[in-house]
Amino acid sequence: MQELCHWIDGKEAKGTTGRFSDVFNPATGEVIARVPLASATELAAAIDSAEKAQIGWAATNPQRRARVMMRFGQLIHDNMDMLAELVSREHGKTLPDARGDVQRGLEVIEVCMGAPALLKGEYTDNAGPGIDLYSMRQPLGVVAGITPFNFPAMIPLWKMGPALAAGNAMILKPSERVPSTSIALAKLAQEAGLPDGVLQVVNGDKEIVDAILDHPTIQAVGFVGSTPIAQYIYGRAASNGKRAQCFGGAKNHMLIMPDADLDKATDALLGAGFGAAGERCMAISVAVPVGDETADALIERLVPKIEKLKVGPYTAGDDVDFGPVITKAAQERINRLIASGVDEGAKLVVDGRDLKIQGYENGFFCGPSLFDHVTPDMEIYREEIFGPVLSSVRAKTYEDALKLVMDNDYGNGTAIYTADGDTARDFASRVNVGMVGVNFPIPVPLSYYTFGGWKKSAFGDLNQYGPDAFRFYTKTKTVTARWFSGIKDGAALNFKALD
Numbered sequence: 001m002q003e004l005c006h007w008i009d010g011k012e013a014k015g016t017t018g019r020f021s022d023v024f025n026p027a028t029g030e031v032i033a034r035v036p037l038a039s040a041t042e043l044a045a046a047i048d049s050a051e052k053a054q055i056g057w058a059a060t061n062p063q064r065r066a067r068v069m070m071r072f073g074q075l076i077h078d079n080m081d082m083l084a085e086l087v088s089r090e091h092g093k094t095l096p097d098a099r100g101d102v103q104r105g106l107e108v109i110e111v112c113m114g115a116p117a118l119l120k121g122e123y124t125d126n127a128g129p130g131i132d133l134y135s136m137r138q139p140l141g142v143v144a145g146i147t148p149f150n151f152p153a154m155i156p157l158w159k160m161g162p163a164l165a166a167g168n169a170m171i172l173k174p175s176e177r178v179p180s181t182s183i184a185l186a187k188l189a190q191e192a193g194l195p196d197g198v199l200q201v202v203n204g205d206k207e208i209v210d211a212i213l214d215h216p217t218i219q220a221v222g223f224v225g226s227t228p229i230a231q232y233i234y235g236r237a238a239s240n241g242k243r244a245q246c247f248g249g250a251k252n253h254m255l256i257m258p259d260a261d262l263d264k265a266t267d268a269l270l271g272a273g274f275g276a277a278g279e280r281c282m283a284i285s286v287a288v289p290v291g292d293e294t295a296d297a298l299i300e301r302l303v304p305k306i307e308k309l310k311v312g313p314y315t316a317g318d319d320v321d322f323g324p325v326i327t328k329a330a331q332e333r334i335n336r337l338i339a340s341g342v343d344e345g346a347k348l349v350v351d352g353r354d355l356k357i358q359g360y361e362n363g364f365f366c367g368p369s370l371f372d373h374v375t376p377d378m379e380i381y382r383e384e385i386f387g388p389v390l391s392s393v394r395a396k397t398y399e400d401a402l403k404l405v406m407d408n409d410y411g412n413g414t415a416i417y418t419a420d421g422d423t424a425r426d427f428a429s430r431v432n433v434g435m436v437g438v439n440f441p442i443p444v445p446l447s448y449y450t451f452g453g454w455k456k457s458a459f460g461d462l463n464q465y466g467p468d469a470f471r472f473y474t475k476t477k478t479v480t481a482r483w484f485s486g487i488k489d490g491a492a493l494n495f496k497a498l499d
Helices: 040-059 062-078 080-091 095-112 154-165 180-191 206-214 227-239 262-278 292-307 314-319 328-343 398-407 421-430 466-472
Strands: 006-008 011-013 020-025 030-036 123-128 131-139 142-146 169-173 199-201 218-224 243-247 252-256 284-289 347-350 369-372 389-392 413-417 435-438 474-482
Touching (some): 006 180, 020 080, 040 131, 040 206, 062 095, 142 154, 154 169, 154 180, 154 466, 169 206, 206 218, 227 243, 252 262, 292 347, 466 474
Parallel strands (some): 169 199, 218 243, 284 389, 369 389
Antiparallel strands (some): 006 011, 020 030, 131 474
């Protein structure tokens, strides 16, 4: 069995604690590797290395840091198949989906190639008699990223790209369920010219997370995961004087108006609801058809298409639409929530429980499930299921549908399918959700914009990637400079305007 390592000071480092976590192949249920769980002592060694390396990296001019990002991006592109294989083997998602995981991370690295433009300050000459004002963006120092299992390549790249391009050193703590991709990315970054110690990958569990949050050298923490953990990390980081950017759970709704193209809406729900086995924070888990006629027609179209979806291991190639969920515990939780929906009176139109695949009987598979007549008081509506389960909540009017979204605790993403521009414009303007799709089911912005939810889906003032990421990973220093060119002043004892 493979024993994985940390990545410290530019090389693989074996764990020293004797504590390990099993890494599974979700399709077979087999343990394929063991990952070491670091101690606070190992973290301290990584931070010490990062702190020393960051000084020289920050002094490297932005163009040269951008060139490292350029080479890094090319290496990611050249090694796409290798990275996708690692993602699929440990996460279970199909290879095309895994390539998409890598690609969306690569796009953030491509934006980081233009970091010099995003790191510029401002300048005002002659702001007062002989006085110039200017600002500069400087790196924070050592920062940390704590990333989830569902996007083993994309989210680590979202974190490390802007942080490194801005001149910081990063401690990356990937999910212990999918550790191999982060190590592979660290090796590619080194090959691209990133100095040893600037990027450290330290594996671990809650013990190491708490150590990251408490260590005084770490200046900022970025996290993606569940809402309770996001809230915990945000609070503990803030109490220790750190910047924190924490993204949590979601319950994403898609409104289907009576004038929508139902065939397109149906296809959108298939991909957005069941892709990656529903293990996406931007997955559509709630369809909101407006009017019973719309709802009946939507369900009629959905059922045969859902029943044709193919579930299986990523090794089956193009014959598979989505794979297993991440763990046995996740599989059991999904099945329990489906049972609760039945018990509470929702109509289970398609039942994906107890799916068995020949040769993969021990895999963590869940077939696609569809509920109709779900109501907001039901557990399957209140909870983020994070599995291949789509719920239909019928709304009588557009206003009822809009209120349903706005009353929900989460505010990550939402979408509306309609042929009416006024309705779409009203929805986009009024809905209290961070990312909105119009006839677009998963509205993840392109990498030169920014990604972030509202309400209990996000904690912190700045979003991931795009310009917000460079604001998060830098601090602004403003200089007021005066050069005496024949100006004669006496002592000024009163606070006054520069002019």
